[in-house]
Amino acid sequence: HVLWADSARADVQSIFDGTDELVPLVVRQVAGCIAARELVRVRSLPMDTLQSYTLYLGAEGLMCSLVRQDFMRCREVLEHLAERHPRQAVPHAMLAKWHVNRLVQIWSDDELSDQRRGSEHAARALDLDPEQPLALAAAGLVQMNLKGDMDAARGLLEKALQIDPQQAAAWAWLSAIQAYSGEQGSAQTSAAQALSLSPLDPERHVFE
Helix, strand or coil: CCCCCCCCCCCHHHHHHCCCCHHHHHHHHHHHHHHHHHHHHHHCCCCCCHHHHHHHHHHHHHHCCCCHHHHHHHHHHHHHHHHHCCCCCHHHHHHHHHHHHHHHCCCCCCHHHHHHHHHHHHHHHHHHCCCCHHHHHHHHHHHHHCCCCHHHHHHHHHHHHHHCCCCHHHHHHHHHHHHHCCCHHHHHHHHHHHHHHCCCCCCHHHHC
């Protein structure tokens, strides 16, 4: 994968004499690109221990369950992860998504509380890591579903995809915004991207 590409002109003798700025420029650009790429890779790892990551994957599966008891169990797992990893943005991002899903599923016993809690978890996730792709995507989902601000939602989702273009759910949620805005071609492209990135996703039905 190409991380950086550019062109420049320089005097060969000046390069060998060490007086040309080309080499320092290339070093700065390459080093910066590598550092940025590694930062994205680190942020894409939602949990830093195998046990926690196993719980996270389990919560992802429970999030998509149409069995209410399983869905409620998902919240318990995510709250446990948030307590175990207080500096991690991902559990809060997932909890924000959980409250949105609860409202969409019409399983909420207190809609105002779920709206407030969903917004709080999204804000907490961004406070912990404003560049975390899942946190940005979850905040976009909250803006779209709980606050009805499509412009803010689009901006957050697009930023998430700039940082990590492989966020399948973000592509699906962006597709919904594009569809609501009458951008049929873009909506179809985004939905197809979501499906191609995660063909066995637990939320494939949402992508479709």
